[in-house]
Amino acid sequence: MPLSAASEPAAFVRLAAHPLRWAVLTELARSDLRVRELVARTRQPQNLVSYHLRLLRAAGLVDARRSNADARDSYYHLDLDSCADAIRSSAFAIHPALLGSRTGSSDHPRLPRLDVLVACTGNSAQSPIAAALLRHRSNHGLDVVSAGSHPKPRLHPLAVRALHEQYGIDVADQRPRDLDTLAGHRFDYVITVCDKVREVCPDFGGSSEYVHWSVPDPCAAPAGHQPEYSDFVRTAADIDRRVRHLLATFTPKEALP
CATH class of the missing domain: 1.10.10.10 (Winged helix-like DNA-binding domain superfamily/Winged helix DNA-binding domain)
Structure with a gap:
C-alpha cells in the first residue's frame, strides 16, 4: 500500500x-x-x-x-x-x-552559472521542453542548450503548444539541433531525457555530471494513431517536477567558495 x-x-x-x-x-x-x-x-x-x-x-x-x-x-x-x-x-x-523553514525561501534562488545540455533523440519534444523549463524555473539563471542524436526538422507543434499554454513559454522560433555540433563543448550537467540517446550520448569530459530521466516520448503513438496533446501535457508535467527537484540541489551563489 x-x-x-x-x-x-x-x-x-x-x-x-x-x-x-x-x-x-x-x-x-x-x-x-x-x-x-x-x-x-x-x-x-x-x-x-x-x-x-x-x-x-x-x-x-x-x-x-x-x-x-x-x-x-x-x-x-x-x-x-x-x-x-x-x-x-x-x-x-x-x-x-x-x-518550518529556518532560512526562508525564494521563488527564484540565485543559482551558480552552469552550462547544461539536455539531449534526446529527435530534439523535438522531451529535450526542448526540459531546456525551456530549466531556463524558466531558474529565472534564466542557467545556460541551457538542447540537442538530438537524430534531430527532426522542427519542434513538434504539440510540444510548442504545451509549453505556451501550460507555462507561458514561447519556443515557436526554436529549431532542433544536432548533438554533433556540440563536440568539444564543456557542460557542467548533461541530462538525457530518452533511453535511446543515453546509449549514444557523446562524452563531454570527466567534469560533466550525467543525469538520466527516463521520460516516455510523447511523439510516439501506436500505428494508425496520432500523438495527442494530453500526452505532451503529461510529459511536460513530469519533466517540470524533475526540473524543480534538480534546481533545488544546485548551490546558491552565496554558498560558493
Whole structure:
C-alpha cells in the first residue's frame, strides 16, 4: 500500500532507514537507473537489490517503466514528491514546528552559472521542453542548450503548444539541433531525457555530471494513431517536477567558495 500523509509516519522512517534501501533512494535521487546499474553502485547482489526495490515500489516511492531503447530493460525512478510528503508527515508527527523553514525561501534562488545540455533523440519534444523549463524555473539563471542524436526538422507543434499554454513559454522560433555540433563543448550537467540517446550520448569530459530521466516520448503513438496533446501535457508535467527537484540541489551563489 503506498505511503501517504494518512499512513503511520514511522513506516517511512523504518523503510528508508535500511542501509541498502537508503543507498538505492540516494542513487535514484540523482538519476533514473537500471537494476544492473544499482547493483554496481551499491555493490550488492542483484536478488537483494531487486527485493528492496520491490518494497520501495510497493510503498509508492519508486516506479519503473520499460526502456524504449531495449524493452528487456526497465528504468527505476524515484518519486521525490512522494518522498517529500512522507518526510513531512514523519516530521509533523514529531513536532509541527519541524516543518518550518529556518532560512526562508525564494521563488527564484540565485543559482551558480552552469552550462547544461539536455539531449534526446529527435530534439523535438522531451529535450526542448526540459531546456525551456530549466531556463524558466531558474529565472534564466542557467545556460541551457538542447540537442538530438537524430534531430527532426522542427519542434513538434504539440510540444510548442504545451509549453505556451501550460507555462507561458514561447519556443515557436526554436529549431532542433544536432548533438554533433556540440563536440568539444564543456557542460557542467548533461541530462538525457530518452533511453535511446543515453546509449549514444557523446562524452563531454570527466567534469560533466550525467543525469538520466527516463521520460516516455510523447511523439510516439501506436500505428494508425496520432500523438495527442494530453500526452505532451503529461510529459511536460513530469519533466517540470524533475526540473524543480534538480534546481533545488544546485548551490546558491552565496554558498560558493
